Amino acid sequence: MSIDRRQFLKGVLAGGAATVACAPTAAHARDNLPMPPKAMGLLYDSTLCIGCKACVAACKESNGLPPESSGPDDVWDTPLDISGKTKNIIKLYKNGSGMTKDAEVDGFAFMKHSCLHCVDPSCVSACPVSAMKKDPLTGVVSYEEKACIGCRYCVVACPFSVPRFEYDKAFPKIVKCELCNHLKEGDQYQYSACAQVCPTGATLFGPTAELKKEAERRLALKPGTATVYPRGQVGSGDTYAGKVAKYIPRIYGDKELGGTQVLKLSAVPMDKLGMPELPERSFAAVSETMQHSLYGYLITPAVVLGGLIIAAKRNVREDDAADEK
Secondary structure (H helix, E strand, O other): OOOOHHHHHHHHHHHHHHHHHHOOOOOOOOOOOOOOOOOEEEEEEOOOOOOOOHHHHHHHHHHOOOOOOOOOOOOOOOOOOOEOOEOOEEEEEEOOOOOEEOOOOOEEEEEEEOOOOEOOOHHHHHOOOOOEEEOOOOOOEEEOOOOOOOOOHHHHHOOOOOOEEOOOOOOOOEEOOOOOHHHOEOOEOOOOHHHHHOOOOOEEEEEHHHHHHHHHHHHHOOOOOEEEEEOEEOOOOOEEEEEOOOOOOOOEOOOHHHOEOEEEEOOOOHHHHOOOOOOOOOHHHHHHHHHHHHHHHOHHHHHHHHHHHHHHHHHHHHHHHHHHO
16 A cells, blocks of 8 residues: 555644644633631741750650760761751851850851741652642641652752651651641640740741741831840740840742741841742742643643544545455
8 A cells, every 4th residue: 555645644634633633722821829817827926036955855745756966976866957866956156256155257156957838849849749738728748658658759859958858767758847736636726735835935836827027017117225025935025135135137938939837037148047938939830830841741742643543544545445446
């Protein structure tokens, strides 16, 4: 059997017509996800932090995490970063002489590193089996060990490098802050251990909307004046008296990647304290839009190939019929 030029062109045109008819329209970029209606989170104020690391110890006790030594002996729990054994860490920034608290030059400051519970989390978007989940009401990003397949996509996807993998375990799992979600009883939180033990209120627990209001209040205060800071959780009545620092006029987490439920204040630029500079559009919104576009346009070559196959089969039938005559 042979196919002449006219028959071949008929097949190509048939495939092309089918492609035009079936080609997908351009995928619409999705917006960032909205803040959950009852979002809970933390406000961390670097200027109030004294580096006592009581929050690190309380987090480990609450979550049943083992000690982690970074020295030659295993006497003390001295983690250097979050890991499969540590969900929360306080890191030190130091410049020059390091003599002045909360000074960028010749000063020092502290920064808390843990999960920020993104409003539109990359880890949840990247997880192929929904082992990472975001609570539709509280917004807490939690981890389901039984669903996890160990792919570690969440580890790669997180722009804050938060989820950590237990490389030293025979049956490893992902470890990250879940905002002490296991302490929740019914609709009430027995709130995060790190906030419960913080002596100065540097870590404050509560509804994210209320935490933002408190952050805005602090930014509006005059540096050097005396004020009272809530301690523990919003509305507890427990307070700490202190002086207002010269804040950088920024609430970190308010806009980054569509917002996070853990907000941060400091007197030293956030990039100096190890917090990345990020766009307002979430990575999850960008990646999911690209995926939908890619998958949609994969239809085009399949349709072209299908049109050519149909044309070829039709020509075979015509040649067979001609031979029978």
